[in-house]
Amino acid sequence: MPADNQEPKERKSLDERHRMSELERLRHSCAHVMATAIARLWPDAQFAAGPPVDTGFYYDVELEHRIAPEDFAAIEAEMKKEIKANHPFERLTVTRAQAVADAQRGRLGALADRPVSSKFKLGNLEDIPEGEEITYYRSGDFVDLCAGPHVLRTGNIGAFKLTSVASAYYKGDERNPQLQRIYGTAFKNKTQLEEWLKLQEEARQRDHRKIGAEMGLYVIDTEFTGPGMPLWLPKGAVIVEELEKLAKETEFAAGYVRVKTPHLAKEKMYRTSGHLPYYAESMFPPMVLAEEGGGRVGEAAQAPVTRSATEGEPPVERADSTSGLRTEPTRYYLKAMNCPHHHRIFAAEPRSYRDLPLRLAEYGCCYRYEQSGELLGLMRVRSLNMNDAHIYCTEDQFAAEFNAVNQMYLQYFKIFGIEKYVMRFSTHGQAGLGKKYVDEPELWLKTEAMVRRVLDQSGINFVEVPDEAAFYGPKIDVQVWSVIGREFTLATNQVDFAVPAKFGLVYRDRDNTDKTPLCIHRAPLGTHERFIGFLIEHYAGNFPLWLAPDQVRVLPVTEAQLDYARGIVNELRGEQVRAELEFSSDKLMGRIQRAEQARVHHILVVGQREQDAQSVAVRIHGRGQQGVQPRAEVVADILAAIRQRRA
């Protein structure tokens, strides 16, 4: 997740700004120092905004010269001079007229007057509401329009480092010019900076793309399969299957029933669900088939299909016209979500209130056309297997069902050792009604209140975020933190009060009238892709026994123990344990290193002593030797650890 994606929609009040932590204040000050240095090297630089972020700070700048990492040393050298000079940060209050005049003289975000205006600063001034105080901060020659706050003097910036250069749109709007965004970080002292750099390095070492390749979990074959469509290799597929097993057991116990649905559906499906007008851009372009009977691939599909095929308003669907004479082509879409399919399963039979809640579960494979620049290893993909389920229930059942879903989340968190999480409860925004959100103002408020009540009562850790809901109802995004503190959005939960009605879903109630059920969309394990990506980084590839692709490797010391070793392997495999024998020409040391590097969970060494005593020498990956134990005990312990999904 980008570190600075919490940029608020609403402008921060001065009061909120002044609540900056000490570290943020230091980092923001460092951004000014960096801007000073850049202005010295390239006086025509035009600065936009330079706030602190989670990992440090950035400043957006427009500049003919393309700043590259090779330039960092020069910029940092200038910054050091500024820090050594120990300029005070002076705060000046000015009138709007004064600020506009200074900006027109190019004096803001600059070292001196310039022949061109400080155009982005002028733009920023426009955003400052009437009546709000306008302030400058001056450090040495550098004067900037800035609400502050800052540290007292440039010398208070203890240690800093420029980290990367990227690009960003002015004010985050893609219609605005793209600026160069220079990232850096700063700390009170050198020790803290070095600790942070070490942590960054550790995070890089844990990157799921790196470990995924090392362990042979998956590949992305961009040339033949396509970008964003991982192929699970045997060792990765093991993890996929273990997760599915966990989900199936958990959902079975919670009263879910499983269904299976195809990967394609007719256009009518997504037109009815309402997804098409909202989300056509995020779906793969349709396949066009000649109408029923022929089944032949139509002309349109033989021509190269481009994204523009779905741009604008797609042609009106007439395939279901009752004339029966016309042969309109039928458009099929790869499914981007499972819900409409499940809705049709709900509709497949008459439903009674006695059937509710009906919980339909499926590990459904969906396809989403994510923009090329957003694909990221397993984290952002185009083909995804969702731990999906839809719970159809009455309003009276909602609280209990929704709470049970949350409890399931907590149960999973415990299994995976996820200690830090937060549920982001996204509600609708008034302004988006009828556009971003279905136009049902009262239903929105009612549903949101129901969700809020359940969350409040269950003691779940949540925050409420306005104007981020799904189009059909409020949404709960589940953010979790891996053991090293990286943040992930693992799953999304939604309450849907709109789409069941679009599909005409009803159940016959006690009073013999038809009513529309509520639908809860939930996916506690998210998608295999993202969840396994998270787990790789969470465990640094050192999976618990039940998930480890290689659970046990038995190493006979010499050929004389080959049969004994084989016996152990066969016994374990008979119990469905992923055990293998390794007897190559390598020395024992070499075989142990190989097993450690492959992250084999249990390494069982058997020499003559062990064979004679019917024992094994146990070594656990990353934890070293565990001593010699009776064979039967070791086997029993392995089976128990797997069965209990012990951490």
Place this chain on the structure above:
RNA sequence: GCCAGCAUAGCUCAGUGGCAGAGCAACGGUUUUGUAAACCGUCGGUCGUCGGUUCGAAUCCGACUGCUGGCUCCA
């Protein structure tokens, strides 16, 4: 999709206009082994693709594809 950077053997990387390289992996052999690498040898690349400049291109230029870091987006 946008901005920038990158693309050399399965992996990690060296090679700045003049014969395509190393380590690991793989394969073959020797070695029969007691807790993180035994030894010898062999194989392996149209230097991402296409085009241009040049006597000559991995190297310089352009386009495309993909990846990386961000931005926008994320049902």
